[in-house]
Amino acid sequence: MDAKTGYKGKVLVVGATGKTGQWVVKRLLHYGVPVKVFSREREKAVGMFGESVEIATGKIQSAADIREAVKGCDAVISALGSSSVTGESSPADVDRDGVIRLVDEAANTGVKHFGLVSSMAVTKWYHPLNLFAGVLSKKWEAEEHLRAVFSGENRSYTIVRPGGLKDGEPLLHKLHVDTGDRLWSGFINRSDVAELLVVALWVEKAKNKTFEVINEADEEQQGLEQYYDRLPE
């Protein structure tokens, strides 16, 4: 058990080679949490993370690959994201079906907590971003499935809905959190999205929460746990 956090599980990071996923891995390692990554390309993952993590290779289209990867993991954090209109990197395949498959395999294997990077405006079917193959609606369907499966006894979830994603170090911005998908604009660093999902592993108030988050001001932060105190029960 890590003295700082009290968390003693191993975490599977899915979408680990993506821009947010890499930050999830970095922040988990910062807190001394053992990490397994799930990647389509072993060489890419080895190049990024070296010996610091376990690597499971596979596609999010394969239930068998996922089942093998989640074995021995206590939590899953997904930073998966689509990048093409059709095919294996499409919103339907990745943001909806991929996440749903991951949720089901994680639950069946006994994973206790599931953290998901979703998106601001995910409930707004009429949002212009949805012109990209219905990406927001696909993410919404995956969110609904996660809430249904992981809100039961002995399981929990945390869903972060970020505004526009930016690169940069974590803990440099005061954040604004909200619920009910009422925000229309704003940005946040991927590293802070990662940090919010990592601390959610051991912050009780982060359990079974879905919330939007954007930067409020440039202001160094000691930690991000406090933002979970601001969410309604």
Ligand SMILES: NC(=O)c1ccc[n+]([C@@H]2O[C@H](COP(=O)([O-])OP(=O)(O)OC[C@H]3O[C@@H](n4cnc5c(N)ncnc54)[C@H](OP(=O)(O)O)[C@@H]3O)[C@@H](O)[C@H]2O)c1
């Ligand atoms: N961009 C924004 O402003 C914004 C705003 C709000 C929310 N979001 C959401 O935030 C999330 C993270 O964004 P990001 O920019 O960090 O994403 P990213 O860099 O594009 O990373 C996406 C990850 O998903 C993986 N992936 C895609 N298809 C896969 C498949 N079929 N099997 C296995 N892995 C697959 C990619 O793997 P490879 O490395 O192998 O390609 C990569 O690791 C996404 O869900 C995105 O939609 C983005």
